[in-house]
Amino acid sequence: MEKLSEQEVRSFLVQAVGWQLVEDKWIEKKYRFDDYLKGIDFVQNVARLAEEINHHPVITIDYKLIRIKLFSWDANGLTELDCQLAKQYDNMYEAP
Numbered sequence: 001m002e003k004l005s006e007q008e009v010r011s012f013l014v015q016a017v018g019w020q021l022v023e024d025k026w027i028e029k030k031y032r033f034d035d036y037l038k039g040i041d042f043v044q045n046v047a048r049l050a051e052e053i054n055h056h057p058v059i060t061i062d063y064k065l066i067r068i069k070l071f072s073w074d075a076n077g078l079t080e081l082d083c084q085l086a087k088q089y090d091n092m093y094e095a096p
Ligand SMILES: C[C@H](O)[C@H](O)[C@H]1CNC2=NC(N)=NC(=O)C2=N1
Pocket: 054, 055, 056, 057, 070, 071, 072, 073, 074, 075
């Protein structure tokens, strides 16, 4: 996996609604649900996809708020895979 340049990360973030760079390292997004178990279903789907493509986000469950953080350990940076997954999570999410 090729590490993205700062410019590439920035051009991803300007068009990725709700995603932001945190600690100058991760891209993160918070998904809000109107029902706790809907959030857990979303986490299940995120986790299944992670296993399927062997790329695992940090997932934080805070009641109805699910926080997803992406980073590519192997590249020690952000990669195209992180950006692709971010878009896939957005497609999986149905805003309440
Ligand atoms: C050995 C295993 O394939 C690697 O450690 C995979 C597992 N899941 C991963 N997840 C993430 N986020 N980044 C990686 O570089 C990564 N590498």
